[in-house]
Amino acid sequence: MSDSLGSLQGWSLEQRIRRRLLVAFASLWVLSSAVALYVVEDETAEVLDSALQEVGQRLLVLPESALRDGEQDALFMAIGTHEESVVYQVYGPTGAMDLHSHQAPAAPLDPDTRDGFRDVRGWHVLTLNRSDGKRRIQVAETRKHRVQLFSRILFWLVGSLAFVLPLASVALAVILRQGFHALAPAHAELSGRSADDRRPLSTEGAPDELQPWLASVNGLIARVGSLVDMERIAAAETAHELRTPLAAARAQAQRLLDVTTEETARRHAEALVRQLDRLTRVATRLLQVARIESGATLRREPVDLVVVARLVVEEFPEAIGSERLRIEVSGHPAEVVGDIDAIAVALRNLIENALKHGGKDAWVTVLVEDGAIYVVDDGPGVPAELAGQAGTPVRTRHHRRGRIGAGSGDHQRHRPAGRRTPRATVADRRQPGVRGDPAVLSRRAERGA
Template identity: 30%
Template sequence: MKSDRSLQKRLGISLTVGATLLWLLGVTASGLVAQHEMDEVFDSALEETAQRILPLAVTDILNRETDTGSQTAPALKEHDEYLTYVVRDRQGQLLLQSHDADLSVFQGPPREGFHTTGSHRIYGASAISDTLFIEIAEPLAHRREAAMEAGVALLVPLLFLVPVSLLGIWWIVRLSLRPVARFQHSIEARGVSDLSPVDTDGLPTEFQPTAIAVNRLLKRLNRALDAERSFTANSAHELRTPLATALAKVQRLKKQLEGHHLFEDTVQIENALRGLSTLSEKLLELAKAEGGAALSEHPQDLVPILAMVARDFEFRAPGRLRLSLPGLPVTSLLDPDAFAILVRNLIENALKYGATHHPIEVTLNDDGRLRVCNAGEVVPPERLARLRNRFTRYHTRPSGSGLGLAIAEAIASGSGMPLAIRSPATGQADGFEVEVNIAHAGRNSEPCT
């Protein structure tokens, strides 16, 4: 499963991004509401301050003994003054101001109620039949600073909530998809010959139809393969006895017809029967290779098996085989009978299709790598890949069924071993080489090329 297509990754990222966006929208909405409420509080404070200061200012102005013009209210001590005010008459003449008031803020004739300039929020109130006016100003920067601090206070928790939510969402998604991951691993981990039903316990409802469909497909495929193997094995087995009987009778007839004009016909019939007998044996080997019995329960040393098979071929083709065995045992879970079938088919192919005057090299290394190499012309890559198929041969001149490499491929696939076919052979300009690592038997490996 590619990481960029991982359902767990998609859900984790999508849910985290979605939750973060929702939180940001929530914080934005909360900030706007908070700013509106703060504006109402600040406006109320302006109005309340004006209502408190105006009677005192009126009393002070009326109690003056002489008209001394504008006066500044003294400050008890130095402080930052967010609210400044001025008291003016109807004509706009300044009568009283706070100690830090900026007169440029209070432009135009005095008026009642709220109004906003480019830099301040101002509230005005009147007294004594609208003859005296007080105006209180608050800097808008003060309100923006308060709104900014409130927004930051709402955003700071997100710096901790986003990573925590990411971990939490990732953990919840991972926990929820654990049955799906088990379902995936149960399919990935099984070998190519394992067609048993997949465990569907605990799968989410959305994946149940997929699991059921996979099990139905495996069941149908298993039945089809069983029917094919049964037909192949039964056909080859049932042909063995009649073919042996017919071959014996033809051989007896051939002796009786020596010197007769029908002798050559008898020889052709004998060769055809031998070919059918060999084909039936190959079909039996193929049925066994595809029957899933390529592995044994315990590791076994396969070096003696290779030596025994090589001795059999030494009698059939003296001097053609060059065998190289390791000094230590090479153990493998590969079944000894399956290993013997594998080696026999690889050597037969090399003897049949390799150059006649060059030896066949059979090498087994300490690490379990078995190599069967023969000289001969190079097989083109497009033909090389098809040699694993049944009844496929590169040359039709030598007699053969085209099943040797198919049987080797079936045994290698059924036991989880990598099987490599190369032409030219390694370190040569020509030839053909098959390599299989018997130490990998029982592992889940795909055949390599």
């Protein structure tokens, strides 16, 4: 079973079609050669028989003086040394041989004296008798000559296939490759799309044979798009529905905290408030993910990355107070074109991951430099084998040197802030720590983007 599956892997449709066409071409060539040989043999035999009849008729009307010279023996025609394929014999009224070609045998070519063609001892013999009975001629052609003639015809009919077949193979390869170029537009359109581009493939200009395939692909894209939309809608609705009861529960927990004076009960109430705040953040993040994934409301407008960085950093007052989080600005003005909310979501997630997974004593620096935002920490770093997996959707990795991933957060980091894919990297430096680059966007002013 595995052998049969392996034999189906890596095969070329172009080569398979070319081989089959060449086999069909060669088979048809041999078949047509056989038919042609049959027709040529029949027509050639008729022509050769007609030539024998013409020679015999000329010999029948020769004058007697051309046959004998007085009382001499029978004459024979000798024109140098050459190979004769046709010989003749001329007999007089007494049955004696009066004239013969120099390679004609002494015995009669055909013992039968009746008119007509007969094959006798390797000869194809024609016998003709004059109407007055005074002369009989026999004209013959060797069977070997006819066999050689037809063999040569067959050789050139079939043998030429050895020259034509390689040329046909090259021609078929060129024609098939040109034909398969009809797939190039669909391939280029698919390979050049982003992951969230679910537009149907264009069928304009595609051949009829490709239309069903394109229709199936477009149907699949539509079904996948419907499933993704349903998933996003469900996540957004779930998160939205959770926010109201979570807000009510937090209000009740906060009220309980305000009216409770017993120390143990207050600690439990504070823990409850923190957990409710965490659930609220998770629900908010789900809404953000659904919004970024859909791209329906993403805006393209000038964004000052310094302002975005400062606003997001201010959302972590505890880290700022303990000097674990700081912001640095260097380089040229960092104005880009994008969606400020999407950039803020990605940056907020990077800062949260750095504070959470970098270690309790790690410091985190948000660096705005030359049109990009970097989040750098001095934690234990990311192993090389895991750095390439950072940002994979819903991926969590644990390692003794640290852990990376935060579910939906990492997924957000790889989404474009302006509907174009940014560069998002996790670089493990020589010294401890990790630098995360959430977005590199085109500049609007100084570079004319």
